[in-house]
Amino acid sequence: MDTVRVNNEVGRLKRVLVHRPGPETRRFPHGEFALAFPLRPTSSDFDLARAQDEHDALTAILRAEGAEVVELTELVGETLAFAPEAKDELLDRFLANCRIEGSELTEAATRYMSEAADAEQFVTRLFNGIRYGDTDLDASDRFPLAALTDSAFDPDTFLSSPLNTAFFTRDPLSVIGGGISLNHMYWHDRNREVDLLQTVAEHHPCFADTPQWFGHDSSFHLEGGDIVNLSGHAVAIGLSSRTESLAIDRLSQGLLWGDGSSVTDVYVIEVPQSGNRLHLDAYLSPIDGDTFVVDPLLAREPRVYRLRRARRRGGVRIEPCSEGLARILGAATRGGPVRLIDFGDGGGPMAFEYGNGAAGILPLAPGNLCVCAENLAANEALVDAGMTVHPVSIQEMTVGFGGPNSLCLPLVREDL
Incomplete structure (x- = not known):
């Protein structure tokens, strides 16, 4: 099996990186929790036992569906045991980011x-x-x-300070095709999570020769929740409050011109900013080969740009996309017409569910989905659309900041 290969977001999940919340979530001084959680201002408000139960339920679903579950702390420990010389290098980077x-x-x-x-x-x-x-x-x-x-x-x-948001494993590193992006996080403290993964990428024997499309040393912010693999040749990147256009320029150059990359088209989608929804994957989720969940805020008047190679080596050509989102996604996947599912206009119970990760879906296989248990209307709509759902409660971990996809970094998926 490849160490990393993700050409889409719906192929059968074979290997996934997670982190089970640990004592680090209870060690903040003087009551603070983290800037990333303005809805949970103090560490005493975090129920670690409940969060661990939630995480165990999530990973049980992953394993039952055939995925190999890799724990972040164990992967970093393996790396340092294999390459003890990497310890000093990691510590220097880590302390610098402190x-x-x-x-x-x-x-x-x-x-x-x-x-x-x-x-x-x-x-x-x-x-x-x-x-x-x-x-x-x-x-x-x-x-x-x-x-x-x-x-x-x-x-x-x-x-x-403790790494008390490290269980959001999707953000620090992204797998795109057969390579990776070592991201530059919006909140400075979270860059230490990238330090750990950079050490793994550079020193773990299983990651030898893995291409890097974007370097953690970039000056510009890029987060994994804004990266959605559409196919082996196309990727969508959200232009959001957490991912800058400058970073997208750098990543696009790496994807379009990098050795070993099969990406020919990068679709940049401007992300609405609504409540706790910060990234593209909170508004757009592939759930089957030809089916996407899309938030009406994104679908109503999408602003999308298509980036391709320019004639000059290393250059990028940009074309605004004037078609509707369905036609754009159909062209990106080269699979013909696609179906867009939404859960209504956001009124009534959906006002809560959209803000509670209704579109933050983790596909385990085509049409086989891990979803937030509390989103009853959205889950019913998915079942009515012919999908199989595996509800899991993750309220203690996420406080509405994302769905199951935010807590998992797919490392290997089957191709469609």
């Missing part, structure tokens, strides 16, 4: 990490964060005047 300033703080954090007994404990410490109290910075013999005047470090304050 914005630790100065030699004393950097050295203290490095000493603490170097004392980890093995790769597993090293990864656990990265996920759980580094408090001042974990280091020797508050030792009275190191800074005696600070200790005497009670102006030393607060032992509960973090030098490196």
Whole structure:
């Protein structure tokens, strides 16, 4: 089996990357949770046991449908065990993204990490964060005047905050065809999740020679929720509040001209911004070979651009698409007419369901879908359309920020 290959979003799911929420979700200081969750302002509001039960139910569905489930922490641990020399490289990048300033703080954090007994404990410490109290910075013999005047470090304050949103595995890395995009996240703290995956991509033996279409060192923001594989030759990218046009330019150049890429057409779709829905995959989801779920906000007046190779090597030619979304998607998939399903105009119960991941669907195979259990009207509409649904409750993990697709990074899918 290929290590990575995703030419579409609906072929049978063969391998998927996930992260089960762990103690890192309960370790934020002074009550904060994360900027990514304005609807959940404090860590005490996060029920870890419930979130783990939700995640276990999700992965049980994945396994029952034949997918190999890969845990992020185990994959990073395997990488460091195979290539111990990668540990220092990862730590340097990771601490730089923590914005630790100065030699004393950097050295203290490095000493603490170097004392980890093995790769597993090293990864656990990265996920759980580094408090001042974990280091020797508050030792009275190191800074005696600070200790005497009670102006030393607060032992509960973090030098490196926990990775408490790492269970959203779709965003930091994207698989496009037989290559990957190491994304540049909107929230700076989440770039440390990309650091982990960059280490895997560069040092795990299974990822050797995997092409990279976009580099994490880019100056511009790009997130995986805005990338939707339409076919082996076409990909849709959302122009959203989390993905910049400049990043799409760079990614498109990599896809259209990169060695090993089969992509000939990049469709850039401007993403409406409504409530918690931030990415293209919250408005558009392929669910069968010729069927898409589409939010009426996107379908009503879509603004779409088609990017193809220009004559000059490395250049990109841009054409506005004036057709309706169905014709655009039909051309992208080269499969003839496509069917668009929506769940109504967003009034009544759908006002909740659209904002609760109704379009954030995870296909397990064509027409075989993992969906949010709470979206009763949307799920009924899918069944009426001939789909098989596997409802799962993920409310504790997502708080409405996405559906099951946000919690899973497909690594391998069958071609259609």
